[in-house]
Amino acid sequence: MSDEPLARAHAYVATEISRSDQKAAALVTALGIPLSVLVAVAPSQDLSVVPAALVGVSAAGFVTAMVTALLVIRPILGGADPPPGSYMRWARCTTQEEVLNDLAVDHRPARLMRRSQIALQKFRLLRLAVDITAGALIVLVIGLLAILFE
Structure with a gap:
């Protein structure tokens, strides 16, 4: 395989x-x-039980969506056994020879697979965060309507 398709895939x-x-x-x-x-x-509003519960559930949904979105941008550091050909592996090397031996092997296909898995995981979490946000907004609207029609 030539370098160009692999380089394009990595990019x-x-x-x-x-x-x-x-x-x-x-x-x-x-x-x-x-x-x-x-x-x-x-907190400054005197809400009855139903609207207060709906607003509370909505707020919890927004917090959950925010945490889920933060997980998307959280760095992935390779765990206990970092992938070969990565700075995370080189940081654990104890000799220069270990680094040079790792660099001597073409790890690009394996790194491409791992990065693709990371990208897919990030987009799945992002989609979940958007879905949670939509649900929280719906609950908030229902809560606001409940306040208006009390």
Whole structure:
């Protein structure tokens, strides 16, 4: 296999990982707005049980979505056995020879597979965060309607 297709594949996966991180960061920022409003306004309101419960469930949903989005941008450091050909492996080497031996092997296909798995995991978490956010918004709207029609 020539180097060009492998290099293009690595660049593509790197771009997708970057996109997921950017989307997750934007979602965390966006979730901060309704959560801040709820934290600032809700405690000062005298809400009956149903609207208060709905607003509380909505706030919990926003927090859950935010944590899920933060997991998307959380660094993955390789665990107990970092993948070959990575800085995480080289950081655990105790001699220069270990680093040179690792560099002598072409780990690009294995790294491409691992990075692709990471990208897929990030997008799955991002999708879950968006789904949770949508659910929290629906519950919040129902709670607000309950307040209006009391």
